[in-house]
Amino acid sequence: MEQKRTxxxxxxxxxxxxxxxxxAMLPYFSERYGNPSSLYALAREAKGAVEEARGQVASxxxxxPEEIFFTSGGTESDNWAIKGVAAGLRKRGDHIxxxxxxxxxxxxxxxxLEKEGFQVTYLPVDEFGRVDPGAVEGxxxxxxxLISVMxxxxxxxxxxxxxxxGRIAHDRGVLFHTDAVQAxxxxxxxxxxxxxxxxxxxxxxxxxxxxxxxxxxxxxxRIATLMxxxxxxxxxxAGTENVxxxxxxxxxxxxxxxxxxxxxxxxxxxxxxMIREILDAIPDTRLNGxxxxxxxxxxxxxxxxxxxxxxxxxxxxxxxxASSGSACTSASLEPSHVLLAIGLPHEIAHGSxxxxxxxxxxxxxxxxxxxxxxxxxxxxxxxxxLGG
Ligand SMILES: *Cc1c(COP(=O)(O)O)cnc(C)c1O
Numbered sequence: 001m002e003q004k005r006t007x008x009x010x011x012x013x014x015x016x017x018x019x020x021x022x023x024a025m026l027p028y029f030s031e032r033y034g035n036p037s038s039l040y041a042l043a044r045e046a047k048g049a050v051e052e053a054r055g056q057v058a059s060x061x062x063x064x065p066e067e068i069f070f071t072s073g074g075t076e077s078d079n080w081a082i083k084g085v086a087a088g089l090r091k092r093g094d095h096i097x098x099x100x101x102x103x104x105x106x107x108x109x110x111x112x113l114e115k116e117g118f119q120v121t122y123l124p125v126d127e128f129g130r131v132d133p134g135a136v137e138g139x140x141x142x143x144x145x146l147i148s149v150m151x152x153x154x155x156x157x158x159x160x161x162x163x164x165x166g167r168i169a170h171d172r173g174v175l176f177h178t179d180a181v182q183a184x185x186x187x188x189x190x191x192x193x194x195x196x197x198x199x200x201x202x203x204x205x206x207x208x209x210x211x212x213x214x215x216x217x218x219x220x221x222r223i224a225t226l227m228x229x230x231x232x233x234x235x236x237x238a239g240t241e242n243v244x245x246x247x248x249x250x251x252x253x254x255x256x257x258x259x260x261x262x263x264x265x266x267x268x269x270x271x272x273x274m275i276r277e278i279l280d281a282i283p284d285t286r287l288n289g290x291x292x293x294x295x296x297x298x299x300x301x302x303x304x305x306x307x308x309x310x311x312x313x314x315x316x317x318x319x320x321x322a323s324s325g326s327a328c329t330s331a332s333l334e335p336s337h338v339l340l341a342i343g344l345p346h347e348i349a350h351g352s353x354x355x356x357x358x359x360x361x362x363x364x365x366x367x368x369x370x371x372x373x374x375x376x377x378x379x380x381x382x383x384x385x386l387g388g
């Protein structure tokens with residue numbers, strides 16, 4: 001029987017684990033299963049693997065190994081950065097600046113802190129989703145302790161001027177955190193070039209396993225510990241290390257950074273062809289996000305007179321995996337906060353489709369999507385009560 005063709009276009013949600021990464025991880029599930037904290041050869045082997053991965057992550061982002069702390073992923077790293085700094089610096093000030101298009105792993109902890117009496121400024125973005133560094137500067141008060149702006153947006157792909165924001169933060173003596181989850185492997189990420197004091201990343205967005213991430217914490221940064229228990233991660237993040245996950249994270253970030261210039265160029269070529277051909281072939285469409293300051297793998301298009309959810313269902317029935325925004329917002333009926341923040345009216349925000357490419361995406365995959373999408377949209381528009 002012929003297998004149905006499937007095309008995965010949701011790499012911003014997660015990526016397949018690369019074979020080399022699986023291979024590096026496998027021994028740490030079975031023969032090298034030691035607990036890194038124990039005191040025998042098997043444990044030292046696991047400890048050594050964790051420290052090797054720490055070095056791999058550090059060198060990928062221009063940090064020192066002692067500045068890397070392993071976590072369970074992007075969500076934990078973002079939560080730790082925000083709540084940890086808030087708790088650590090509460091006596092110095094109670095004001096945090098962030099943007100209105102951050103991932104919920106940043107927005108939700110900020111909302112929680114507001115309930116505890118912190119002041120949070122959610123800066124608006126322009127029609128392309130860019131934060132104005134001047135607005136960041138203008139929002140700083142003597143109470144400001146932290147600025148958190150993502151390196152690149154997971155829904156619309158917009159890349160933020162984080163180096164400028166980092167410079168402003170430093171000039172004003174304010175800590176700067178950036179959620180670089182979507183940036184790793186897409187463009188060079190260097191903590192000094194960005195001026196980041198804290199930076200969040202997660203393996204499963206660049207060919208590594210789920211449940212393994214890291215928080216970079218610049219030396220001498222005051223940050224409270226959220227996870228209390230054993231002395232792992234130099235006493236700052238307790239819990240037996242996810243050794244296979246950490247090994248996978250190390251190998252994946254090494255591969256992602258080494259392959260970056262070539263991969264990013266190839267993927268951006270496919271992205272540009274998709275955007276051009278979709279906008280050409282289908283009327284009443286617009287590109288969401290920035291036309292050039294954009295992740296190399298992100299296509300996000302608004303289709304008038306249709307619902308994103310219906311597009312997804314039809315595409316799924318044709319073997320194509322895509323997203324209508326972020327995986328977290330697609331479970332609710334509220335349109336994405338990111339699309340609303342760039343000024344899309346509700347009905348157009350609802351009709352948006354995100355296609356995100358990856359290292360395994362081929363020109364054939366792109367051709368396949370381009371060949372079926374116009375028919376899908378036409379069918380939905382014919383049935384649509386919204387007109388068109
Ligand atoms: C996926 C993602 C996260 C969350 O990372 P997890 O490892 O899935 O918890 C945070 N921020 C951004 C921008 C993301 O894309």
